[in-house]
Amino acid sequence: MSIRKTMAIFKKQIKDTLKNRTVLIQFIMFPLLTIIINSAMQVEGMPKNYFVVLFATMYIGMAPLTGMAAIISEEKEKNTLRVLMMSNVRAGEYLIGVGAYIFLLCMLGAVVFGIVGDYQGSAMLQFLFVMSIGILTSLLIGAAIGTWSKNQMSATSITIPVMMIFSFLPMLAMFNESIGKVSRLIYSQQINNLMSNIGVLELSFENVFVIAANMAVVIALFVIAYRRSGLA
Amino acid sequence: MEQKNRIVTDHIAMSFQDNVVLQDINVKIEEGEIFGLLGPSGAGKTTLIKILTGQLKQISGTAQVLGMDNRSITREGYAKIGMVLDNTGLYDRLTCWDNLALFTEIYGISKDRIKVVLNKVGLEDATKRSVHKLSKGMKQRLALARAIMHEPEILFLDEPTSGLDPATASYIHQLILEEKGKGTAIFLTTHNMEEATKLCDNVALLNKGQIVEYGYPKNICRKYNFQNKIQLLLKNGESHTLTNDSSSAELIGNYFKNNAVESIHSSEPNLETVFMEITGRRFE
Incomplete structure (x- = not known):
């Protein structure tokens, strides 16, 4: 593994994403929406940081997943990934370079959520820790989708339903008990539950088991996708 | 001086399920040689490049690239290979400079090389221009700049002038010849x-996955010069086709003595007519 090459991919991704509005907007949209809605809407009886937790969960299910899938599938479609592989860049170096960039960008968004939620000290660290686990899981799902897909079109057709499940199911679960029974099996619901208890955070067996099981399934799916399609 | 083999293939064969795309491919490319793989679309040209660059594994036969088995080219090996693929593989949103800067970091070479190669391909004025604003010819020159930036020992060029205007194609030919002059072995596919004929030291004519003729282009053309005729165009507009032997010598001599000859051509076929002669197919 070459750090120099991983950094080269990382720097390339910074320059490229800054000029790619469709990807960039996904990282900005939810933190911005949270700032606006949190300051504009105050409903009596609403749990503290309701909108922060709601939008942070959606952000986790959406931004890293769609960002990673979009970047990889675009590189495959435009042949740039093949050129990288033929120029002595390893799949791991590429994935870490791109993944680290998206992870850091999403963590910046997480800091914005944390500031809007007025988390301080250990509460802020707990919030960022929980967010980072969710972001990492979504990144792996995005990587699996991007690797599986031959082009952006096929990536989008998989990304949208997957992203909707992980982003919206926790919100729908608030209003529907039956959905809640299914929703508790997905990592974004567990992340949502943990975020609702920031400050008095306690990891339950269910939290850890569901998140770990989701991660294991996602890693297995990524391996299958990589073996089937490869990166280039 | 002893020439070094850069690429040697030995009875390479490839198929996708039941569809045979390459069979019994034997080529040898030395340093400073331009080798042309010619054939119509679907003949198997790109497949052979993919095999030689380790992107595909052949079903039988062996290939040595820079002395390494093509199925296990090392990282150091890839650093000695440059490529211009059928699709340029450039980052559209990045500038010419940024596209090349990425590869200087990957190869661990000085950024000074960026300016050198951009000047070389005539893109010095487009340094800060985004790739999506470049013409097709400029993109192709940028892809070539990227391929030669790390001074590779082998250059794979897959249809490098396809769809380009004659002036840009000629510019790229000049660059290819410069690389040959430095000792780079060049594997070129084209139709x-x-x-x-202009560039290659050796060509292989590929038809339905098989090499049907191999050698120096002019020698191949001479070999298939079955007509062996001479065509004369006289200044009075008359055209004569004569056999290319001693029986025509007196007549041709008289035309020259009378200063009547406008032009004279031998009837040697070009590579396209040779291909048609051998396969009964046209290049598409």
Whole structure:
């Protein structure tokens, strides 16, 4: 593994994403929406940081997943990934370079959520820790989708339903008990539950088991996708 | 001086399920040699490049690239290979400079090389221009700049002038010849016969996955000169086709004595007509 090459991919991704509005907007949209809605809407009886937790969960299910899938599938479609592989860049170096960039960008968004939620000290660290686990899981799902897909079109057709499940199911679960029974099996619901208890955070067996099981399934799916399609 | 083999293939064969795309491919490319793989679309040209660059594994036969088995080219090996693929593989949103800067970091070479190669391909004025604003010819020159930036020992060029205007194609030919002059072995695929005749030291004509002729282009053309005729165009507009032997010598001599000859051509076929002669197919 070459750090120099991983950094080269990382720097390339910074320059490229800054000029790619469709990807960039996904990282900005939810933190911005949270700032606006949190300051504009105050409903009596609403749990503290309701909108922060709601939008942070959606952000986790959406931004890293769609960002990673979009970047990889675009590189495959435009042949740039093949050129990288033929120029002595390893799949791991590429994935870490791109993944680290998206992870850091999403963590910046997480800091914005944390500031809007007025988390301080250990509460802020707990919030960022929980967010980072969710972001990492979504990144792996995005990587699996991007690797599986031959082009952006096929990536989008998989990304949208997957992203909707992980982003919206926790919100729908608030209003529907039956959905809640299914929703508790997905990592974004567990992340949502943990975020609702920031400050008095306690990891339950269910939290850890569901998140770990989701991660294991996602890693297995990524391996299958990589073996089937490869990166280039 | 002893020439070094850069690429040697031995009875390479490839198929996708039951569809045989390459069979019994034997080529040898030395340093400073331009080798042209010619054939119509679907003949198997790109497949052979993919095999030689380790992107595909052949079903039988062996290939040595820079002395390494093509199925296990090392990282150091890839650093000695440059490529211009059928699709340029450039980052559209990045500038010419940024596209090349990425590869200087990957190869661990000085950024000074960026300016050198951009000047070389005539893109010095487009340094800060985004790739999506470049013309097709400029993109192709940028892809070539990227391929030669790390001074590779082998250059794979897959249809490098396809769809380009004659001036840009000629510019790229000049760059290819410069690389040859430095000792780079160049593997070129094309279906442009004129280009192959102009550039290549050796060509292989590929038809349905098989090499049907191999050698120096002019020698191949001479070999298939079955008509062996001489065509004369006289200043009075008359055209004569004569056999290319001693029986025509007196007549041709008289035309020259009378200063009547406008032009004279031998009837040697070009590579395209040779291909048609052998396969009964046209280049598409």
